Amino acid sequence: MDDADGALTQLKAWLAQRDLPSDGRLPPERELVEILGVSRGELRKALAVLECDGELWRHVGKGTFIGSRPVEVHSSVAAIANRTNPLEVMQARLIMEPVLAREAAINATGSHLEGMQQCVRLQRTAQTWRQYENADNRLHRLVAEASGNTVLTALFDQLNAVRRAVVWGRLRDESNRPPTNHYSFAQHEALVAAICERDQKAAFKVMQNHLRTVRDNLLQHRSAAE
Amino acid sequence: MDDADGALTQLKAWLAQRDLPSDGRLPPERELVEILGVSRGELRKALAVLECDGELWRHVGKGTFIGSRPVEVHSSVAAIANRTNPLEVMQARLIMEPVLAREAAINATGSHLEGMQQCVRLQRTAQTWRQYENADNRLHRLVAEASGNTVLTALFDQLNAVRRAVVWGRLRDESNRPPTNHYSFAQHEALVAAICERDQKAAFKVMQNHLRTVRDNLLQHRSAAE
DNA sequence: GAATATAATCAATTCTTAATTGATTAGACA
DNA sequence: TGTCTAATCAATTAAGAATTGATTATATTC
Known part of the structure; x- marks a missing residue:
């Protein structure tokens, strides 16, 4: 991986060393930006890749979570x-x-x-x-x-x-x-x-x-x- | 029914003439007391009777409602x-x-x-x-x-x-x-x-x-x- | 000039605080 | 003793502020 994937590499490394809370939630983007020292655009690109791979899921107002998106069973x-x-x-x-x-x-x-x-x-x-x-x-x-x-x-x-x-x-x-x-x-x-x-x-x-x-x-x- | 059931009689009469909102909610006890002109204790006795008969149900913080208590359908x-x-x-x-x-x-x-x-x-x-x-x-x-x-x-x-x-x-x-x-x-x-x-x-x-x-x-x- | 970083804004959600409401208790009054 | 009034409690709701991912606009850099 070259510099183009710097954010992704850094994010993966951070996820590997850091053990997350039980709900699998990771810090909001605005904090991760400062932790990893990358721009928000790059961070979001990296997150998008991991989300596409099914390794995490995101939702507005909730946050970003490790794992697969919970199924919505609340069929009204x-x-x-x-x-x-x-x-x-x-x-x-x-x-x-x-x-x-x-x-x-x-x-x-x-x-x-x-x-x-x-x-x-x-x-x-x-x-x-x-x-x-x-x-x-x-x-x-x-x-x-x-x-x-x-x-x-x-x-x-x-x-x-x-x-x-x-x-x-x-x-x-x-x-x-x-x-x-x-x-x-x-x-x-x-x-x-x-x-x-x-x-x-x-x-x-x-x-x-x-x-x-x-x-x-x-x-x-x-x-x-x- | 004699005076001992005055509150109950009055409450039933009020319920009969008044058409309630669609959710079946009736005014809070503190308001009903003024409407019916009875003491809160008497009112609560009357409400207890109707609740026991299954004609209404009550819950702290929610209010008093006509009908049968809804089952917890939110059961996730x-x-x-x-x-x-x-x-x-x-x-x-x-x-x-x-x-x-x-x-x-x-x-x-x-x-x-x-x-x-x-x-x-x-x-x-x-x-x-x-x-x-x-x-x-x-x-x-x-x-x-x-x-x-x-x-x-x-x-x-x-x-x-x-x-x-x-x-x-x-x-x-x-x-x-x-x-x-x-x-x-x-x-x-x-x-x-x-x-x-x-x-x-x-x-x-x-x-x-x-x-x-x-x-x-x-x-x-x-x-x-x- | 294209690409990226930064900031501003939007919309969905959560958090916080205050108000509401049925239940309970204590004291006053007859 | 019994009832009324007031105070208080606990559960819930309501409303506004604060978060948070997504999007757009502006500025910066090479």
Whole structure:
């Protein structure tokens, strides 16, 4: 390497002798310039080479770091909700939630069961759709949590966030209050009963039937609107 | 309701007539006290009742909101990975991926199929484990994408991110290059073949068997280490 | 005149400080 | 004893200043 790569050579040497902090961050360009005694343009050229080689990554406002750029996994819920539709969401729920119910029948703790039963009671006495939906959300979340699987619960949370962000249009019943004989009442009670009795197959089946009912209602409303 | 519940009655009445902002936030306690003309203690009792009923939720520094407490969806991949283990991840994969494979058999496009076949070829000729894993990642991601379900694909991505972040310890084979008779070869080829032939049941079954093999290998290694 | 160094500026991010807010405690009052 | 008021605490948010990589303009050097 000749003088044309002086900055690069010097930078590599400095990186080799200096052990960096745990996060792999190296000093800002304005400091490195003084440390290495090169101009900022030369330093940036050298950094660009190393970045191109995948040895470091940079970001405005953050700094320069050794290693490979961390993958952005924070695929926003809103972005997903904009590219999907209620039917896809229901399909995903039909895959996830029966399994969660089955696992909940195995692993649910006493406090989980108490919470589920309270949700069912609250739903029966709900005066508004908002109260009804609150209880519904809490119940399904409790089932997920009771499964005991951290990953599945996290996936359920993301699915749930997408569900709430998706545009459901006029699919929702807009009457003032939930009817006293709403189909979900019996299904939710059967679900909680199955989980309480540790009946895995029943918990799976009841949840599956429940979500199929919800899905079929969805399709019926849609075809009626078209 | 008598005077003992005056604050609760007044609060409910105020909530009924007043339409709240879109985020469901209601004024801070210090303001509500002046609006309703009740003492802060009474107000907090009334709020506690409504919170217990699940009609609102509160948090220090944030405020008081109508609706059910939002789940921590910010659960970053790293946070999940720290609280889970390889077995939970495999369980989640066993639930998600066979379904994705079945849907892929229905909805995969020509470019999806080409990509899958290329992955299989790349895996056969992989010189290093890194190349092998790259092809493996791409294949499974292609199956998810080919399912055509945006939500399921997003969930797969999150699961995949967790899988890569989880500490697998010495479960990985550390030999220099993948063996030429690695069990995954045949399974992956059978998977791609089933999807190409639009055989939904076979695609589901092959993926399930594949992941069970992976899981069993995992358990075997673990019990050997103990 | 071309190339490079230096300075100025921009935009994204982080840091710092103050203000807000629900929760808790202590004292006054009846 | 019970309730109201005030003070205080702890968690969060809001806003402005300071950083930092990227870009552009100006000056310098050979």
